[in-house]
Amino acid sequence: MKNRKLRTMGEQFGRRSWAEPWKIKMVEPIRMTSPQERQESLAEAGYNTFLLRSENVYIDLLSDSGTGAMSDRQWAGIMLGDEAYAGSRNFFHLEEAVRQYYGYRYIVPTHQGRGAEHLISRVLIKPGQYVPGNMYFTTTRLHQELAGGTFVDVIIDEAHDSSNLHPFKGNVDLDKLEVLIKRVGAENIPYVSLAGTVNMAGGQPVSMANVRALRALCDRYNIPLHLDATRMVENAFFIQEREEGYKDKSIADILKEFCGYTDGAWMSAKKDNLVNIGGWLAVNDSDLFDALRNMVVIYEGLHTYGGMAGRDMEALAIGITEAVNDDHVRSRVEQVRYLGSLLTSWDIPIVKPVGGHAIFIDARDFYPHIAQDQFPAQAMAAELYLDSGIRGMERGIVSAGRDPETGDHRHPALELTRLAIPRRVYTQAHMDVVAESVKAIYDAREQTRGLKMVYEPEYLRFFQARFERIA
Ligand code: P61
Numbered sequence: 001m002k003n004r005k006l007r008t009m010g011e012q013f014g015r016r017s018w019a020e021p022w023k024i025k026m027v028e029p030i031r032m033t034s035p036q037e038r039q040e041s042l043a044e045a046g047y048n049t050f051l052l053r054s055e056n057v058y059i060d061l062l063s064d065s066g067t068g069a070m071s072d073r074q075w076a077g078i079m080l081g082d083e084a085y086a087g088s089r090n091f092f093h094l095e096e097a098v099r100q101y102y103g104y105r106y107i108v109p110t111h112q113g114r115g116a117e118h119l120i121s122r123v124l125i126k127p128g129q130y131v132p133g134n135m136y137f138t139t140t141r142l143h144q145e146l147a148g149g150t151f152v153d154v155i156i157d158e159a160h161d162s163s164n165l166h167p168f169k170g171n172v173d174l175d176k177l178e179v180l181i182k183r184v185g186a187e188n189i190p191y192v193s194l195a196g197t198v199n200m201a202g203g204q205p206v207s208m209a210n211v212r213a214l215r216a217l218c219d220r221y222n223i224p225l226h227l228d229a230t231r232m233v234e235n236a237f238f239i240q241e242r243e244e245g246y247k248d249k250s251i252a253d254i255l256k257e258f259c260g261y262t263d264g265a266w267m268s269a270k271k272d273n274l275v276n277i278g279g280w281l282a283v284n285d286s287d288l289f290d291a292l293r294n295m296v297v298i299y300e301g302l303h304t305y306g307g308m309a310g311r312d313m314e315a316l317a318i319g320i321t322e323a324v325n326d327d328h329v330r331s332r333v334e335q336v337r338y339l340g341s342l343l344t345s346w347d348i349p350i351v352k353p354v355g356g357h358a359i360f361i362d363a364r365d366f367y368p369h370i371a372q373d374q375f376p377a378q379a380m381a382a383e384l385y386l387d388s389g390i391r392g393m394e395r396g397i398v399s400a401g402r403d404p405e406t407g408d409h410r411h412p413a414l415e416l417t418r419l420a421i422p423r424r425v426y427t428q429a430h431m432d433v434v435a436e437s438v439k440a441i442y443d444a445r446e447q448t449r450g451l452k453m454v455y456e457p458e459y460l461r462f463f464q465a466r467f468e469r470i471a
Contacts, residue, residue, distance in 0.1 A: 009338070009428070020335075021327040022424060025072060032058050033389050046466025047382045047451055049391045058389030059430050061419040064357045066112075066270035066277055068423035071322055074274070074315040081311025086302055088310040093317035094280070101320055102229065103256045104264060104282035106289035110300050111307025112279040113230055113268025114139040118299060120226065120266055120281060121147040123291045124190040132180055133193035134172050135159060135201050138399055138460055140193065140228060145404060149190070152180055159201040160413040162351045162362045167242045169204035169353075170197055170235070172214050186221040195228035196235035196258065200395060200414070203231065203336075203355020205238035208246065208258060215261040226283075229265040232258065233272040234356030237329045252324040264288070271357065274319035274423060278308050332356075336421050338428065342435040348442050351416065358420040361438065363396060367445055372397050372415055374450025378467060380417040380441070383448055388437035392419045398453070398462045 010017030033041070033056055045051035049062060060067065070078075082088040095107045110116040117140050125131060127148025133140070134155040141151045154176040158166040172194065181189060194214065196206045218225045236254040240246050246254055259265060264283030269275050283289050293303045300307040308316070322328060333356050340354035349365035363370075363377035370376040377396035384390050396415035403410055419434065441448070455466035 018331070020331045020424070021325070022071070030058060031055065035386070038386050038389055042382055042385055046455065047378065047469065048462075048465055048467060049381045049385060049393055050463050051466070052385070052391060056389070057385075057391045059426065059434060060391050061358075061421060061434065062391045062393050064271055064420040064422050065268065066275070067425065068270075068274050068276070069425050070274065070276070070315060070319070071424075073322070074318045077314035077318045078311040080314050081309060082314075083310045085305075087304055088313065090310040090313035090317065091304040094313045094320075097317040097320040098280060098282050101252060101255060101324055102232075102259045102265060102282060104259065105284045106282065106286065106293075108281040108283075108289070108292045108296050108303060109306030109308055109313065110266075110279040110281060110296065112270060112277060113228075113266065114143065114279075115300050115307060116266035116268075116279045116281040117143040118146075119292050119295045120264075121149070123288070123295055124224075124226075125149040126190065129188050129190050130180065130184050131191065131193050132172075132177055132189065134170055134195055134206065135198050136400075137195060137199055137228065138401075138462070140195070142460060144193070151193075154180065155198065155201065159198065159204060162202070162349070162360070162365075162414060162416070165352055167205075167353065168207040168210060168238070169201055170195070170206040171210040172206070174210075174213055174217055177214075177217065181221050181223070186223055189221075189223050191224040191226045191263075192218055193228065194225060194262065195230070196232045197238070197356045199231070199357075200399075200412075201355075202351030202360040202414075202416070203234070203357045204353075205235045205242075205356070206258075207243055208239050208254070209243070211258055211261045224263045225261070227259065227262040227265040228267075229259065230268040230271050231356055232265075233323050233329055234333060236324075237333050237356065240326075250324075251326050251329050255324060269316050269319070271423075272323050273316055274323050275312065275316045278312050278316045280306070280316075332421075332423055335426075335428070335431065339419070339421070339431045339435055342431070343438060346435075346439055346442075348438060351414075358418045360395065360414075360416040360418050361392075363415045363417055366417075366442065367448060367450075369446070370448070370450040372411055373409070374452070374470060375467065376450060377415050377417045379448060379451050382451070382467075383441045383444075384417070384437060387440050388433065390419075390434055390437050392417050394418075394462055398465060401461055 121143040125147040158164040269278035349362040351360040400410040451467040
């Protein structure tokens with residue numbers, strides 16, 4: 001070992017190293033726990049990482065939602081909150097930022113993403129209609145169903161295969177979509193629900209060529225196209241990196257071009273937009289805007305705050321401008337990729353290519369001896385917590401829930417455990433610790449047993465379900 005030269009990250013990847021475009025001004029201590037404490041915490045939480053207390057978590061990769069670090073400028077913005085009931089100046093800053101970077105005409109603020117999903121689903125969907133989309137997301141689909149719609153997955157087949165290396169696994173399969181349109185009639189499709197990037201597929205992007213073709217297809221049948229823009233900035237990074245003709249365009253330009261093919265968007269600002277709470281809806285049609293603005297006052301708050309404080313809207317307006325900085329986006333996605341490259345080099349099965357916000361470990365390949373009905377991805381999240389206090393989440397059969405018609409478990413092709421990386425929070429050393437812990441539970445995989453569900457709530461069951469170990 002003595003004469004072996006260590007190599008920097010850049011050297012390992014054959015390039016010059018680069019680092020995050022920020023330095024740390026304030027730190028939040030985190031606590032390590034003993035194996036005994038973790039056993040007790042996990043049993044108390046019913047083997048569900050959503051039910052752990054965060055004070056008992058060491059490195060928290062449960063979600064990249066609302067867990068990012070705000071900048072000094074955003075914190076300064078917090079002090080500029082105009083807490084008027086109506087017409088807060090911070091709302092106008094938010095409106096201006098969304099218009100400038102996403103390009104839509106009319107903006108409706110909401111408390112977070114699902115508030116926006118609720119409004120758009122209720123306004124656009126009539127009972128009995130079909131909503132096609134590029135793979136389901138839990139809250140998005142639930143709101144579409146509660147409004148009386150049926151979600152239909154029209155993502156390309158490659159997305160359901162964790163080892164397929166398609167560069168744009170989030171793409172819509174236009175043939176699948178057209179078959180659906182012909183089967184149910186365009187008048188029974190209120191809109192196409194397009195997400196960039198696709199969370200449940202592993203943070204996979206949609207190409208510009210795909211959205212352009214999708215727009216043309218929607219125009220042919222007169223069907224609106226609405227975008228879940230939650231992680232659309234990260235999607236823009238993949239277009240810049242992988243799609244012909246975009247290498248020299250900025251993230252901001254790519255984002256705006258992509259949104260330009262759509263009629264509107266909803267947003268969980270807790271991700272790309274770098275805030276701890278907030279959301280918005282944006283559309284170009286003034287009648288639709290009127291309907292949404294009329295609905296927001298019932299469920300969220302006035303149309304100039306939508307459930308956010310003035311200070312939240314100011315931090316959000318600033319977050320939107322910081323989010324499109326090219327160096328920021330690159331360092332964010334490359335950090336996720338660094339963790340992925342360690343795991344891949346150790347032959348641990350993860351979704352490839354690595355997506356924008358998280359590493360998704362393939363629990364079917366990790367635990368081939370555990371049947372899907374015994375919740376292998378849930379068991380993996382539990383094992384990881386026991387090993388090191390690192391918290392991830394299940395994205396498989398528990399998350400998929402039950403079919404509302406038959407009441408049976410849905411059996412998704414992807415059975416994954418997600419390690420989501422908060423933005424601007426953890427260092428490369430944290431990623432090393434995470435990788436080693438995943439390796440430790442991989443090495444011990446043959447001893448791991450499945451779980452049984454002993455409590456199951458009706459909606460979004462994964463948040464509060466409880467499990468026991470199968471002996
Ligand atoms: C997450 F386990 N995502 O990924 P809200 N669209 C998309 C999201 O990723 C999203 C929302 C809409 C979360 C939080 C979360 O099953 C779960 O602001 C693409 O969270 O209301 C949220 O935005 C909803 C975790 C949500 C889950 C649902 O961690």
